[in-house]
Amino acid sequence: MPHTVIIHAKSVRTHLDKLEKWGLSGTAFEIDGVETDKSIECYLKIIDFLTENNFKRSDLLVAFGGGALLDLVGFVAATYMRGVDVIFVPTTLLAMVDASIGGKNGLNRPWAKNIIGTTYLPKKTVIDIEFLSTLPEDQLYSGYVEMVKIAALSDDGFLQKLHYPPTLEMIDQARQLKEEIVKEDLLDHGKRALLNFGHTVGHALEVLNKFKMHHGEAVQHGIQVEMELLNAPDDFIQTVGKKLPYNKKIPSVETDAFLSALKKDKKNLGEKIGISNPFYRQGGGYIRYFSVNDVLDAYLRVLVS
Ligand SMILES: NC(=O)c1ccc[n+]([C@@H]2O[C@H](COP(=O)([O-])OP(=O)(O)OC[C@H]3O[C@@H](n4cnc5c(N)ncnc54)[C@H](O)[C@@H]3O)[C@@H](O)[C@H]2O)c1
Numbered sequence: 001m002p003h004t005v006i007i008h009a010k011s012v013r014t015h016l017d018k019l020e021k022w023g024l025s026g027t028a029f030e031i032d033g034v035e036t037d038k039s040i041e042c043y044l045k046i047i048d049f050l051t052e053n054n055f056k057r058s059d060l061l062v063a064f065g066g067g068a069l070l071d072l073v074g075f076v077a078a079t080y081m082r083g084v085d086v087i088f089v090p091t092t093l094l095a096m097v098d099a100s101i102g103g104k105n106g107l108n109r110p111w112a113k114n115i116i117g118t119t120y121l122p123k124k125t126v127i128d129i130e131f132l133s134t135l136p137e138d139q140l141y142s143g144y145v146e147m148v149k150i151a152a153l154s155d156d157g158f159l160q161k162l163h164y165p166p167t168l169e170m171i172d173q174a175r176q177l178k179e180e181i182v183k184e185d186l187l188d189h190g191k192r193a194l195l196n197f198g199h200t201v202g203h204a205l206e207v208l209n210k211f212k213m214h215h216g217e218a219v220q221h222g223i224q225v226e227m228e229l230l231n232a233p234d235d236f237i238q239t240v241g242k243k244l245p246y247n248k249k250i251p252s253v254e255t256d257a258f259l260s261a262l263k264k265d266k267k268n269l270g271e272k273i274g275i276s277n278p279f280y281r282q283g284g285g286y287i288r289y290f291s292v293n294d295v296l297d298a299y300l301r302v303l304v305s
Contacts, residue, residue, distance in 0.1 A: 002060045002085075005053070007046060007073050009033020009065030012091045015131050016064075019089065022126050024062055027053065031072075033065040035211040038072050038108045040116075046076050057081045063122075066092035066139075067099030067215065071114070074105030078120035088122040091131040093143025093166070094216060097150070097174040100125045102182040102192075108211065112264045113203050119187060127175075129168055140165065141245040142216025145198075147174045148243045149223060152236075153181075153194050153278050164245055193267060193286045197276040198223035201295065204261035208253055220244045221251065226275050229290060229298035250303045258299070259292050 004026025008016060010033060019025065029049055031037055063073035063086055070088055077086035090100040106117030132140065144164055151159035154177050162170060178195065185192040202222030206213055223244065227237050241248070267274025272289035280286050 002058055003027070003053075003055060004060045004062060005029055005050065005055060006062040006064055007031065007069070007076075008062075009069050009091070011134070012065055012131065014134065015091065018128070018130065019062070019064065022089070022128070024087065024089070024126075026060070026062065031069070033069040035068045035108070035215075038068050038106060038114075040107060042072060043076060043107055046073070047080060050076075050080055055080070055084075057084055059084060060123075061086040062089060063087070064089045064091065065095070066090070067095040070095050070099050071104075071106045071117070074103070074120060074122070075107060075117055077122075078105060078118045083120065085123045086120075088125045089131075090125070090127070092135055093132060093140050093171070094146055095143070096127055096129075096132075097143055097171055098146040098178065100127075101175060101178045102195075103186065104188075110210075111207065111261075113206055113211070114266075115264075127171070129171070138214060138217075138246075142214040144245050145216035145220045145223075147171075148240060149197055149219065150174050150177045150195070151243075152223075152240050153177070153197060155281070159239060159243070162243060164243075191286055193274075194276050194278065194280070196267060197278050198226055200262065200265045200267065200273060200275050201225045201299065203265065204258055205251065205253070207261040207264075208257055209251075214246075217246045220246050220248075224248070224250060225295070225299050225302050228302050229275060229295060230277060230279060230288065232279070250299070252303060253299070255296065259296065262292055262295055 006026050006028045010030055061077050063070050077084050088100045090096045103119045103121040106114035109115050151162045181191055198219040202219035205218040262273050267287050269289055273295050274287045277284050277288045
């Protein structure tokens with residue numbers, strides 16, 4: 001029998017016994033399971049725990065928590081002894097519809113998000129919406145923004161029918177839409193860039209806020225600014241805008257810090273800032289490129305409107 005280590009967020013301690021229903025039990029290791037845990041320090045803490053407990057290549061990791069914990073434990077799984085099996089059990093809406101799919105994992109540095117990471121698929125993912133019963137509403141909104149994003153990328157009417165709070169069927173549909181894109185482009189050389197819609201500006205805002213803003217909230221502001229930059233059709237702006245759950249007010253930013261964060265985006269080409277393009281069917285490719293000043297101008301236009 002493989003030895004199972006369940007790495008879980010403090011916030012889901014009360015749900016641990018529910019894992020047995022899914023045939024999962026083992027040694028529990030608790031971490032805070034928050035964004036600042038996506039760090040080299042926390043990564044090494046887990047590696048050291050596994051080593052001290054003689055965790056072997058044939059053993060099993062379970063990642064039980066939100067997207068931050070999944071990204072961290074996914075990276076541990078990918079790199080401990082060059083790769084061990086991991087089962088993802090997402091406990092936030094965002095992790096269910098987004099972070100648990102597609103195998104991307106990552107650690108942050110204080111000046112850049114997800115700057116370290118690999119692509120490594122979990123052996124299995126368990127979705128159980130019972131875990132959402134303890135999730136605060138502002139965190140549910142965060143996942144809902146990613147559902148709006150994936151719906152905005154699809155042309156099958158999902159955006160129109162999507163509503164808050166989402167049903168299990170909607171969660172399944174959002175998962176499927178992401179899985180289809182990932183299947184076409186696992187290693188992110190083409191279409192997968194679409195999933196970053198709203199994230200160039202969103203990630204810059206997260207850096208500026210020292211990762212204290214909810215990921216989904218930052219992405220919501222990012223979507224608003226990127227729609228302006230891409231000159232999105234009015235009906236698209238209206239439909240997407242109506243679904244976005246947080247207060248629509250865009251935060252003002254310190255210009256130099258904002259531009260410096262934008263310049264670190266992985267989609268950039270030379271000096272140009274890469275923006276995911278949901279309108280690729282009309283041309284322009286999956287990523288369109290703009291000058292930093294174009295992005296700043298769009299930001300300021302949305303900020304004052
Ligand atoms: N790998 C990917 O493809 C991918 C995609 C999207 C986002 N992400 C990453 O996901 C992270 C954001 O994930 P998130 O929104 O889940 O936030 P999170 O993981 O930071 O969780 C938010 C908070 O909710 C707590 N929590 C988790 N489950 C809970 C529950 N059931 N009840 C009560 N509290 C609970 C967490 O402990 C944390 O304090 C970011 O780091 C982002 O970069 C990764």
